[in-house]
Amino acid sequence: MEYVNPLTGFRVDGRRPNEMRQLKGEVGVVSRADGSALFEMGNTRVIAAVYGPREVQNRSQQVNSKEALVRCEYRMAEFSTGDRRRKPKGDRRSTEISLVIRQTMEASILTHLMPHSQIDIFVQVLQADGGTRSACINAATLALADAGIPMRDIVTSCSAGYLCSSPLLDLNYIEDSAGGPDVTVGILAKMDKVTLLQMDAKLPMDTFETVMELAIEGCKAIATYIREILLENTKQLEYRRG
């Protein structure tokens, strides 16, 4: 199958190779949570809720009482994929993604400012169309910032792939299931540091670099967008408070 049209250079969904899907973010969607956000990348749609910092529920999980404990739970809604299938709670894929999100967020949260407490992040995929990992990280960042949790920097994530000998930004489900290499990058946007790097399949070293460059560009674009949303939200709250 041709993922990039050789004549026009367009991808299956009509994007150019270095084009991202439409982004949409909204904060404050879960009223009972301390912070919450909805994040869309094209047809991928993720909701995140943050509870905390709050008292540690299970003392045995606490490793270091001088730092906050960060927990994360990732779930895919049954209706999120094309075939409706009941997914068991602790399957390998979701456990792995929970861990990935937790580690990525923990790298940016200033945990030492909140001793004896825990932060819970719940992310749920409402619609899955490729790049759920990235969308979850972006949603979690928005929700954490909304909850007023101090962070070093904004963490954003974006994926890139290499199909039909051209690097493609932000793969959708069709491109993702083509079996080609899929690089997911998470960066601290301002500090220019990589906090997450995952790749399926193999890539030659020189092409890997161009693909990663592309993904980092995507991350930066998302970071700009996320900061716009947060700034607008902060201003709104301040205006209304009077």
Added chain:
Amino acid sequence: MRDLHLPLNQTQRVRLEAALHELQSLAPAAASAASVTVADNIPVNQEDNILKGHGTSDHDGEVVATLCGVVERVNKLVYVRTLRARYKPEVGDIIVGRVIEIAPKRWRLEINFSQDAVLMLSSMNLPDGIQRRRTAVDELNMRSIFEENDVVCAEVRGFQHDGSLHLQARSQKYGKLQRGQLLTVPAYLVKRRKQHFHHLEQYDVDLILGCNGFVWVGQHVLVRENTESKEDKQKLSDEVDTFTPIETRKHICRLANAVRVLSALGFTLTIELIIQTAEASLSSNVEINDMLGAEFYVQTAEREARRRADLLRKKNGAR
């Protein structure tokens, strides 16, 4: 729009947007310039030695925000005031909390802080009003003072060396709160004032604006002196058996709904504003349950916009 998922019709939407736009235009321009998000640079003059306060960090010699909020400058100190965040306790704050656990010699209270607060048996007045050492019997009778899920009003005493937060309730005005409603609002909407206890005589209602964003609206209780005769206590227990009159209950609900509307719109909660909102709902014959309907939200937003415009005009006129 955040926290507001109302079934607005076309006119209401336009009116609400107009009112919010009005509020935006009334806000001082400095407020929007001082808003920052995570990882924004805070412009400072590098020559004067500034002190970095909460919500700031150092990155490559520049001051960077670690929170979303508004930059505040006090002399040399630069800090970020957060909006939506958990409560940050200060000594002397009056707070309302809920008992979640009874531990040896102490109660644990949920107060919207990053940890549970501790209220020691020794730092509260006993119901008999006598000052004495707390005995083992007192410890066994702790459940007769507060049980789990009771709502309690107390004062922040301070941080213990192990980092836990301690409370005290050494006055008749503190203690268990009964016969009313507890509302939770974001903590930034309650400002620290001299007075947090309010007795609204016209309604026979007590209103406590806890600094932690827990607001209590309940039936008025008389604060009694410790030197009471036995008969008075008898009267008190009789009173406990009598019901709250239906009128008072309605007033409680009306005031509680006023708080709900104001907090959902994100307006700072002051006693004047709450009373004004409740009065407005009475004078325009809005039923208690209709106060949470779209129309009343829009009216409240418009009223607030008018009020702030008047304030601004007065201020400019005085100059």
